[in-house]
Amino acid sequence: MIAKQRSLGGVLLTAGQQQAVSGITGSGRGVELVVGVAGAGKTTALDAVRIAFETAGYTVVGTATSGQAARTLGRDAHLAESSTLASLLWRLDHHQTQLTTHTVVILDEAGMTDDPDLLRLLTATADARAKVVMVGDDRQLGAVGPGGSLGALIDRHEPGVWVLDQNVRQTDLGERAALDELRAGDIAVAVDWMAAHGRIAVGADRPETLGRMVAAWAADVDQGHDTMMLAWKRANVDALNTAARQIWADRGRLSGPEITAPGGRPYRAGDRIVTLAPGAHGQIVTSERGTVMAVNPADGSIDARMDDGRLQHLSAAHTAKDRLNHGYAITVHRSQGATVDTLQRLEDGGGRELAYVSMSRARHHATVWVTADDIDQAAEDLKRDWPQERRQRWAIDSGTPATDPIDIERNRQANPALRNALRHARLHAEQSAVVAGVPSDVTAELRANQVAQRAERQALADLKNGSGRWSGTKVGNVAQAIERTEQSRQQAVSRSNSRSLSRSDARDVKRTIKDADARLDQLRERYETLAAPQRQRVETSLAGLETQRVDLEARAHHRTTWLTAHPETVRRLEHLDTQLDVVSRALGVERDLLDGIDRTPAVSRTAHRSIRQDLLDHLPAPQSQPPRPTIEGPDLGLGL
Secondary structure, three states, X not given: OHXXXXXXXXXXXXXXXXXXXXXXXXXXXXXXXXXXXXXXXXXXXXXXXXXXXXXXXXXXXXXXXXXXXXXXXXXXXXXXXXXXXXXXXXXXXXXXXXXXXXXXXXXXXXXXXXXXXHHHHHHHHHHHOOEEEEEEOOOOOOOOOOOOXXXXXXXXXXXXXXXXXXXXXXXXXXXXXXXXXXXXXXXXXXXXXXXXXXXXEEEOOHHHHHHHHHHHHHHHHHOOOOEEEEEOOHHHHHHHHHXXXXXXXHOOOOEEEEEEOOOOOEEEEOOEEEEOOOEOOOOEOOOOEEEEEEEEOOOOEEEEEEOOOOEEEEOXXXXXXXXXXXXXXXXXXXXXXXXXXXXXXXXXXXXXXXXXXXXXXXXXXXXXXXXXOOHHHHHHHHHHXXXXXXXXXXXXXOOOOOOOHHHHHHOOOOOHHHHHHXXXXXXXXXXXXXXXXXXXXXXXXXXXXXXXXXXXXXHHHHHHHOOHHHOOOHHHHHHHHHHHHHHHHHHHHHHHOOOOOOHHHHHHHHHXXXXXXXXXHHHHHHHHHHHHHHHHHHHHHHHHHHHHHHHHHHHHHHHHHHHHHOOXXXXXXXXXXXXXXXXXXXXXXXXXXXXXHHOOHHHOHHHHHHHHHHHHHXXXXXXXXXXXXXXXXXXXXXXX
16 A cells, blocks of 8 residues: 555655554554644645555545645545535535445544534544544644644543654754754744744844845745745734735736725735635635736626636625735734745744744745844744743643543532533533534525525526616626617607608608617627626526525425424423533623633524424423433544
């Protein structure tokens, strides 16, 4: 198998990669953990894992929390299917895909996956007796929501952990060693090496620092390097983008007309861009970078070539401020998983994980820019700021003598706040498991579908007269010209019927009618050329919406049937809700605030009430109140 990997890509696996591949494919465990330092060639090892499993008749599925990470995993590991974890979980919940005993799921950037989503994935794979390969690094950027599970699993299940600790990305061996020290927490050693080898640069104040950093980036571009600029704070990213775009324009790299997107950002051909949100039916994922090839002032759309080589059309809606930005500089979070030749990073906070991720992106040279009087002061600032660690840890890893969360809950010697926090987490997980088993409520989606269908039907009607969304467009202008010409012709026809016309006036009227007919023929031909593709797009959209409506109505019926057949669900949710309220009061925190911290929409109070109300709507009133069961958490049987 390893020989086959070499023959496919001409890549020799490192000793660590070979050991990981052999272990993952031969252990028989249900869950494997792969921890790789930045630049360790995790995707190369995963490609070999894919080859081995596919050769043995397994289906290998890729997923990641980030859309860009999922797409990169699919491309670099040659996976036929690789999507975001949210998409995979939705398709599993709605029975649009299924896992089997011959399925292997590769979860990339697992450290960025929050605990509720990871629990749902592990539950689904355990139920199907499928295999999961979790790949990531708990020393890099973590989950936005509640997290820390990857680090906890690594600590608890050493036999199932495969470590890729040989960095093969940086060409400078000294830089590799410095990054190892940075990851391990020996900040002073790492910073001293960077200061001595030109990896730290300074500016006297913020404007000077930004200006010098952008100039260094532009010099890298001039030398033909694949390069990027990074910052932690969005305000600094915006400032870097503004300065870089001005340099881009001054050097003649921007051309053609300029459009102003919703929200105020300008775009021209040549602009570097980055996507901020997914769209276009999955064709666009978050954090993709590309270059504008052309802008279309008529409809505000953009045609771009993305960095993976494909051409992508971005409608005006996809250029809004919350969906698209200039991509000369990006946030460090959008860079995780990327590799470039050189890199310029603005030091504006974020701690050790962010420093490690940003400084490990470049093959040849990464520079951190600090506002300071000199390099020595900058180094001291970094030694003070970079030791701050922001990675999340599980509550049961906080030093209590007991290690089992149930034992801690029952241990009167344990900290009361910790006991209540663990109880809240356990009840919340149980609640998540109950809600995850209930078919989702699609009422809002049905309403949205109806609104969208009405809008598309109105668009078809407006297309005939050039109003609505077509007003001011080429096809709209032609449609309105047809309407004006038809009105003028009708007036001429009415005038021709008048008996008081002189012979000369009658000839003029006939000529007017003839000219109008010729003009109408031209306009109608032009209109049909312009309108046909637009009409086809709207009709295709309507057909898709109708298919979606049928599916949504079937799912709504399935939910009603399911709820009717499972009356115990409402009692379980009420019991858990009551217990959670008690624990929340004990913690001294409002329940709604906890819901906001948990960031778990699937188990929000609104969702609970919706399920309970649906049950009450479809069930007869109970004759007697049954006992409220105590629900224990499921045994996932992960085989760790």
